[in-house]
Amino acid sequence: MPDFIAQWLNQNDIFTAMTIMEYWDGLVTTVHLVFLSLVIGLVCAIPLAILRTVKNPFVSGPVWLYTYLFRGTPLLIQLYIIYYGIAQIPGIQETFWWEIFREPFYPALLAFALNTCAYTTEIIRGAIVSTPNGEIEAAKAYGMNWWLRTRRIVLPSAARRAVQAYSNEVIFMLHSSAIASVVTIVDLTGAARNIYSRFYAPFDAFIFVACCYLVLTFILVFAFRKLESHLLRHQRPIQN
Amino acid sequence: MLDLKGYGPSLLDGAVITIELAFLSLALSLALGLIGASSKLSGNRLAKGIATGYTTVVRGIPDLVMMLLFYYGGQVAVNNLSDYLWEAYEIDFFFQFDPFISGVVTIGLIFGAYMTETFRGAFLAVETGQVEAAKAYGFTRWHTFRRIIFPQMLRHALPGIGNNWQVLLKTTALVSIIGLTDMVRVAEEAAKAERMPFHFFIPVAAVYLALTAGSELFIKWLDKRANVGVVHGG
Numbered sequence: 009m010p011d012f013i014a015q016w017l018n019q020n021d022i023f024t025a026m027t028i029m030e031y032w033d034g035l036v037t038t039v040h041l042v043f044l045s046l047v048i049g050l051v052c053a054i055p056l057a058i059l060r061t062v063k064n065p066f067v068s069g070p071v072w073l074y075t076y077l078f079r080g081t082p083l084l085i086q087l088y089i090i091y092y093g094i095a096q097i098p099g100i101q102e103t104f105w106w107e108i109f110r111e112p113f114y115p116a117l118l119a120f121a122l123n124t125c126a127y128t129t130e131i132i133r134g135a136i137v138s139t140p141n142g143e144i145e146a147a148k149a150y151g152m153n154w155w156l157r158t159r160r161i162v163l164p165s166a167a168r169r170a171v172q173a174y175s176n177e178v179i180f181m182l183h184s185s186a187i188a189s190v191v192t193i194v195d196l197t198g199a200a201r202n203i204y205s206r207f208y209a210p211f212d213a214f215i216f217v218a219c220c221y222l223v224l225t226f227i228l229v230f231a232f233r234k235l236e237s238h239l240l241r242h243q244r245p246i247q248n
Numbered sequence: 249m250l251d252l253k254g255y256g257p258s259l260l261d262g263a264v265i266t267i268e269l270a271f272l273s274l275a276l277s278l279a280l281g282l283i284g285a286s287s288k289l290s291g292n293r294l295a296k297g298i299a300t301g302y303t304t305v306v307r308g309i310p311d312l313v314m315m316l317l318f319y320y321g322g323q324v325a326v327n328n329l330s331d332y333l334w335e336a337y338e339i340d341f342f343f344q345f346d347p348f349i350s351g352v353v354t355i356g357l358i359f360g361a362y363m364t365e366t367f368r369g370a371f372l373a374v375e376t377g378q379v380e381a382a383k384a385y386g387f388t389r390w391h392t393f394r395r396i397i398f399p400q401m402l403r404h405a406l407p408g409i410g411n412n413w414q415v416l417l418k419t420t421a422l423v424s425i426i427g428l429t430d431m432v433r434v435a436e437e438a439a440k441a442e443r444m445p446f447h448f449f450i451p452v453a454a455v456y457l458a459l460t461a462g463s464e465l466f467i468k469w470l471d472k473r474a475n476v477g478v479v480h481g482g
Contacts, residue, residue, distance in 0.1 A: 082421035092445035210320035
């Protein structure tokens with residue numbers, strides 16, 4: 009078996025330093041894109057989720073519409089609308105925004121952030137709505153006002169309930185980010201597509217990149233498991 | 249009125265292709281899910297290992313990468329097989345991997361993994377007493393499955409199947425990337441040619457929205473029917 013591997017390594021002209029560097033740059037782009045969109049999505053999702061639980065339909069209605077539209081349509085179409093659509097906005101080519109949105113990275117980032125924000129809003133809303141009533145009553149009995157109650161009681165308790173679903177959303181986002189390669193971004197999948205078309209070697213190019221994604225997924229799963237056990241440490245049985 | 253610049257009929261054809269693709273992949277994923285769940289719950293260690301490996305790997309890699317692998321790799325594999333068969337046995341065999349088949353196979357395989365988990369949970373939710381009672385009545389294993397486990401399992405599986413279906417429907421848009429002329433592809437070509445992205449993508453987005461909203465209602469109705477005999481506490 010080692011003979012076979014050594015022979016294969018000697019014969020292969022696909023996995024050279026050049027292509028490995030291409031994959032590495034792709035990995036950096038993927039991580040960059042996914043991380044930024046997740047951070048933006050999460051930061052926007054928390055206030056939106058609170059607004060979504062407000063009783064007034066004029067406040068919660070628009071947020072509902074936003075999440076409904078973005079969760080009901082494919083991310084690919086959202087990406088196309090933003091990527092092709094931004095250039096068509098009248099007058100944008102004269103403003104400084106054009107400098108930013110001319111590169112495909114930023115339209116893709118905007119599309120991914122809007123999409124993940126919609127899903128995250130619903131996840132957090134679900135967690136907020138299922139807060140046990142006793143916790144809120146206790147906070148009221150202590151004389152906490154709405155804001156203090158939300159900040160100290162509702163949100164931390166909701167975070168514990170949301171982390172499981174959010175980890176799935178993060179993994180989904182990593183996997184959806186592969187479509188960035190469609191709008192000429194050279195992410196991991198984009199690198200694999202370039203290498204495939206140069207060598208006409210679909211198995212080498214795509215199986216390698218699939219393994220990269222698999223490793224990234226496992227890292228995320230592991231990290232979230234750690235985070236979850238950290239957040240739920242008060243529920244752990246006492247060890248003697 | 250919406251003016252689609254003569255792209256209307258091809259958009260409609262594309263929508264039909266999208267729906268066909270979604271239903272065929274759903275059928276494949278349900279079949280794979282049932283097989284996967286039964287192997288995961290079986291005592292056979294090999295079957296269990298294969299099913300676990302399948303669900304772990306498929307859920308760990310992006311749908312697009314898998315689709316590209318199947319579409320480009322599938323053709324290379326078929327070409328190699330056809331060369332081999334001709335040289336070794338002089339059998340003339342050739343098969344063209346088209347984007348539609350690759351799409352159905354890939355989406356079916358991916359959602360088969362999610363369905364496996366759904367069905368596994370649903371099978372476990374059926375009380376063991378029910379199975380024991382069936383055994384006591386002298387039911388064969390097949391009869392127990394068909395008359396006792398399957399109908400009760402379906403009730404628990406429905407919400408999961410519904411969620412998977414909603415995600416599956418949106419995943420079908422990816423098949424436009426490997427060249428299937430579904431409605432996303434037609435809209436993209438039209439948008440590029442006419443330089444009117446909003447004009448073509450927003451109707452397509454609306455069709456997807458209508459499909460997901462419609463299925464949401466249908467699943468709710470099915471769920472109500474499946475739970476007709478269940479008394480909810482509280």
